[in-house]
Amino acid sequence: MLLLQGCGGGGSSDGPTTSVGTTYTGETSEAVIDSSNAKDIATGTASGTQQAVVSDSLSGVAMRPQATPGSKLTEVAPRIAQWIEQLSTPLAAKTVDVTDEICDAGGRAVADTNDAETEGTITFTNCAMSDMQGGTLVINGPVDFIFNTVADTLSMVFRVTVSYLGESEAINLTLGCSNISSASISCSLSSDFAGIDGRVYRIEDISVSGNEVSGFYVSMTLYDPDHGRVDVSTTQPLTYGCTLAVPGSGILSLDGENETFATVSFDSCSGFTVTVDGVGNSYIW
Known part of the structure; x- marks a missing residue:
């Protein structure tokens, strides 16, 4: 079994978990990579690539052989986004019971918005949503949203627990959606998480390809809380299977400000270079 860190935590014992309340508050400027900070940034990439692989279906890129609660969340995210768009109509109330529109298989969902209906919170209580494969996704917790009517964009911050087919995950991530009033709606992922070193990181602009057999290729932007952001790409595929939530093999390339760069080689489950x-x-x- 692939041992992966979940999006903000998980319901199984495989790999570490993090709290739903994890929020990135660190540096956002581009990092200058040098010998004094490269180890810290590399440690973040070890946890960050796993976070990206776990979230691969959320970014809509990689093909995972097994559905997870997190991957199923992205299937319903555009539906949630378009329901939120409907809340922005002039006749919408400030508190709206959207249970009938969202929770088609039971439970409850209530939306509270500001006076302009441009931001608010949907609170899910055992909200059950059916998927196209005959399963049921159950969501508990709040989703904060900000809607831009001019740009037709929506930002949704999920701090929820999602259950699917007997598995449960605590989800702490942001989905940014565009073209939400049209059929061409699309959503992209960013995620805040606690790394193996206990520091809180952020990843965004995530792209994942590959599989558990041949390995995964990950590209993303990583935000290190002390040093800032770097672009991460994979030059040799990452494989997983370690007791710790780290890659067991693979090589990453890190690119920072002023053309500074470093490589990270995951030599085994015990160490890296x-x-x-x-x-x-x-x-x-």
């Missing part, structure tokens, strides 16, 4: 300016240093977890 970081190379900056041609000098490599090995570390253990």
Whole structure:
């Protein structure tokens, strides 16, 4: 079984979990990568790539052989987005019971909006939503949203527990959706999470391809709380199976400000090597 860190935590014992309340508050400027900070940033990529792979279906790129509560959330996210868009109509009340529109298989959903109906919260209580495969997704917790009527965009912050086919995940992520009033609606993912070192990171602009057999190729932007953001790409596919939530093999390329860069080689489940300016240093977890 693939051992992966869930989106803000999980319902199984495989891998670490993080709290639903995890929020990134660190540096947002582009990082200058050097020998003094490369180890910290590399440690973040170890957790960040796993977070990206777990969230691959949310970004709509990779093909996972098994559906998860998190992957099913993205199937219903556009539906939720378009229901929120309907709340922006002039006749919409400030508090709306949207149970009939959203929770087609039971439970309740209530939306509270501001006076302009441009932002608010939908609170889900055992809200059951059927999927196209005959399963049922159950959501509990709040989803905060901000709607831009001019740009036709929506930001949704999920801090919910999602259950699907007997598995449960605590989801802490942001979905940004565009063209929400049309059939061409699309959503992209960013996620805040606690890494293996206990620091809180953010990932966005996530792209994942591959599978558990051949390995995964991940590209993303990683925000390190102390050093800032770097672009991450995969030069050799990442494989998983370690007791810790880290890759067991694979190589990443990190790109920072002023054309600074580093490579991270995951040598085994026990350690990794970081190379900056041609000098490599090995570390253990």
